[in-house]
Amino acid sequence: MTAALGELLERARGGHRRSIGRLLSVAERGGADADELDALTVACTDRAHVVGVTGAPGAGKSTLTGALALALAAQGLRTAVVAIDPSSPVTGGAILGDRIRMDDAVAAVRDQVFIRSMATRGQRGGLALAVPGALRVLEACGFDLVVVETTGVGQVEIDIVGEADTTVVVLNPGWGDAIQANKAGIMEIADVFVVNKADRPGADDTVRDVEHMLDLGHRGVDGSWRPPVVRTVATDGRGTDALVTALADHRGALVRTGELEDRRTRRITGEIRSRVLHALEDAVTREIAAAPGELADAVARRTSPAEAARSVAARLLHPDRGRTGHGGL
Amino acid sequence: MTAALGELLERARGGHRRSIGRLLSVAERGGADADELDALTVACTDRAHVVGVTGAPGAGKSTLTGALALALAAQGLRTAVVAIDPSSPVTGGAILGDRIRMDDAVAAVRDQVFIRSMATRGQRGGLALAVPGALRVLEACGFDLVVVETTGVGQVEIDIVGEADTTVVVLNPGWGDAIQANKAGIMEIADVFVVNKADRPGADDTVRDVEHMLDLGHRGVDGSWRPPVVRTVATDGRGTDALVTALADHRGALVRTGELEDRRTRRITGEIRSRVLHALEDAVTREIAAAPGELADAVARRTSPAEAARSVAARLLHPDRGRTGHGGL
Numbered sequence: 001m002t003a004a005l006g007e008l009l010e011r012a013r014g015g016h017r018r019s020i021g022r023l024l025s026v027a028e029r030g031g032a033d034a035d036e037l038d039a040l041t042v043a044c045t046d047r048a049h050v051v052g053v054t055g056a057p058g059a060g061k062s063t064l065t066g067a068l069a070l071a072l073a074a075q076g077l078r079t080a081v082v083a084i085d086p087s088s089p090v091t092g093g094a095i096l097g098d099r100i101r102m103d104d105a106v107a108a109v110r111d112q113v114f115i116r117s118m119a120t121r122g123q124r125g126g127l128a129l130a131v132p133g134a135l136r137v138l139e140a141c142g143f144d145l146v147v148v149e150t151t152g153v154g155q156v157e158i159d160i161v162g163e164a165d166t167t168v169v170v171l172n173p174g175w176g177d178a179i180q181a182n183k184a185g186i187m188e189i190a191d192v193f194v195v196n197k198a199d200r201p202g203a204d205d206t207v208r209d210v211e212h213m214l215d216l217g218h219r220g221v222d223g224s225w226r227p228p229v230v231r232t233v234a235t236d237g238r239g240t241d242a243l244v245t246a247l248a249d250h251r252g253a254l255v256r257t258g259e260l261e262d263r264r265t266r267r268i269t270g271e272i273r274s275r276v277l278h279a280l281e282d283a284v285t286r287e288i289a290a291a292p293g294e295l296a297d298a299v300a301r302r303t304s305p306a307e308a309a310r311s312v313a314a315r316l317l318h319p320d321r322g323r324t325g326h327g328g329l
Numbered sequence: 330m331t332a333a334l335g336e337l338l339e340r341a342r343g344g345h346r347r348s349i350g351r352l353l354s355v356a357e358r359g360g361a362d363a364d365e366l367d368a369l370t371v372a373c374t375d376r377a378h379v380v381g382v383t384g385a386p387g388a389g390k391s392t393l394t395g396a397l398a399l400a401l402a403a404q405g406l407r408t409a410v411v412a413i414d415p416s417s418p419v420t421g422g423a424i425l426g427d428r429i430r431m432d433d434a435v436a437a438v439r440d441q442v443f444i445r446s447m448a449t450r451g452q453r454g455g456l457a458l459a460v461p462g463a464l465r466v467l468e469a470c471g472f473d474l475v476v477v478e479t480t481g482v483g484q485v486e487i488d489i490v491g492e493a494d495t496t497v498v499v500l501n502p503g504w505g506d507a508i509q510a511n512k513a514g515i516m517e518i519a520d521v522f523v524v525n526k527a528d529r530p531g532a533d534d535t536v537r538d539v540e541h542m543l544d545l546g547h548r549g550v551d552g553s554w555r556p557p558v559v560r561t562v563a564t565d566g567r568g569t570d571a572l573v574t575a576l577a578d579h580r581g582a583l584v585r586t587g588e589l590e591d592r593r594t595r596r597i598t599g600e601i602r603s604r605v606l607h608a609l610e611d612a613v614t615r616e617i618a619a620a621p622g623e624l625a626d627a628v629a630r631r632t633s634p635a636e637a638a639r640s641v642a643a644r645l646l647h648p649d650r651g652r653t654g655h656g657g658l
Contacts, residue, residue: 275635279638280606280613288598303371
């Protein structure tokens with residue numbers, strides 16, 4: 001398939017949208033083709049600014065991302081968006097609606113914006129493997145900014161946006177939105193805060209809540225970066241330029257402090273880790289099946305699953321010692 | 330800590346609610362204490378009927394579970410509920426609200442019902458490790474029915490309810506609810522369907538939709554079990570007795586066909602698998618750190634993360650061959 005993938009990539013790098021889409025499908029499906037694709041894209045030297053966008057459903061993330069893409073297009077910059085759609089039956093419809101409005105808004109600058117949805121369903125851990133590969137495809141295609149947009153629900157999604165170069169947390173005016181975000185663990189991953197729908201009552205309170213939490217302590221670039229709080233009304237584009245500036249400022253700080261390389265190293269480390277664990281899953285399944293008596297003991301509750309797991313792990317890591325039942329981690 | 334845990338377990342088995350709560354906290358935190366607790370509870374021979382309850386937020390799962398617990402209490406049976414709360418800032422409030430109403434309903438039969446919430450936050454994979462241990466605590470405490478209740482959002486949560494002895498999927502009347510559930514992949518894990526809020530318009534349509542999907546094909550106990558569709562109005566208890574009957578029928582079918590043991594074997598296999606992978610995480614992290622040049626190559630994009638992961642996995646599984654760089658999975 002390498003030849004075919006190579007041709008696809010060439011067309012995609014030339015701006016052919018359907019080829020980009022097909023490559024993203026390859027990355028999403030995973031497996032040998034995705035590995036081959038990775039070997040091709042990894043060699044492309046283009047690097048995009050990877051921006052994660054998260055927040056509660058309905059916060060206006062998609063509309064904001066659309067407005068951001070428009071503002072960047074006006075500067076001649078190309079934006080790609082990977083929107084991670086949770087498979088929840090409840091939010092599915094709303095997200096689709098957002099997406100349609102957004103596609104509408106960006107129709108005018110079609111060639112400079114690429115939007116792709118990715119489902120969170122499929123095999124466990126699939127997302128953690130699929131997203132990095134998809135980002136490399138988009139980088140290889142020369143996009144200047146790649147946005148990963150997700151709803152702050154699951155740990156996997158939070159990990160993904162939290163490992164972007166710059167993470168944007170979108171809040172809305174209203175009692176306790178900042179506090180809820182704090183509980184969900186998404187305050188601490190923010191490099192930039194956006195209070196969207198800032199024309200609504202309560203925007204000042206929400207900005208004040210965020211600033212107060214930042215006073216109490218926050219993660220930063222080398223401790224020297226305090227996340228700015230940007231007010232936007234994404235539906236009419238107000239505040240978008242301030243967001244563009246905040247993103248550029250943060251990127252500048254990342255480069256200046258060396259944190260950009262640190263973050264990319266962490267991101268690659270995390271990806272390798274996920275891939276190794278994924279690769280080990282089959283080996284673990286085989287190893288459990290290889291000692292049926294051990295499994296039967298656990299089922300009959302003669303041993304605890306923790307004990308059984310220790311033996312299996314020991315045999316996997318120390319095949320020789322493990323077989324005698326005395327292996328340890 | 331074993332002595333202290335042993336005493337706690339003794340008190341918990343005597344019905345002391347705070348001790349049950351403390352043991353569940355130990356199971357939830359994981360680590361060495363949880364392993365010790367497991368070694369104690371695994372030896373208790375009590376077995377509960379483990380029922381998973383899932384459905385969209387707002388479907389009335391908590392109220393239904395409360396009504397079910399009340400109906401069982403009337404028969405002298407004890408029910409424990411582990412409610413897995415997604416950490417979403419949006420649904421958090423609603424779930425808390427449900428919980429309060431439910432606690433209210435069961436206050437009258439306090440000693441026969443135990444309710445515990447478990448957050449999905451914390452370390453990745455934490456839930457897959459914490460829930461089985463918590464279930465064993467509750468079984469050891471002699472509960473007849475243990476309900477694991479979760480919102481059908483994440484794959485981990487779906488896996489957990491899908492591995493119960495009996496999985497109940499709660500739907501509501503209204504256009505497309507069954508179709509949405511199907512998309513979310515929760516139709517196929519159902520052993521019993523509940524159409525809750527069945528006094529509302531559209532209940533007949535929803536029942537018909539489900540029956541139609543069942544006609545098209547469904548998973549079953551040995552292919553011989555067709556999931557019944559039960560109508561309930563959980564707020565006033567209507568239909569709860571029919572649900573109790575459906576659960577008992579399904580359990581009977583599980584025992585008759587030998588599927589009960591199969592399901593428990595699958596559940597234990599899955600748990601051991603999760604525990605082994607969790608145990609391997611540290612080893613993987615160490616192995617990545619052990620070859621800094623390899624990581625640097627991946628960061629600098631001289632090799633793909635997939636390639637790097639293959640090398641790391643090979644070294645882990647075949648320490649001798651792997652060190653020379655020629656190891657394979």
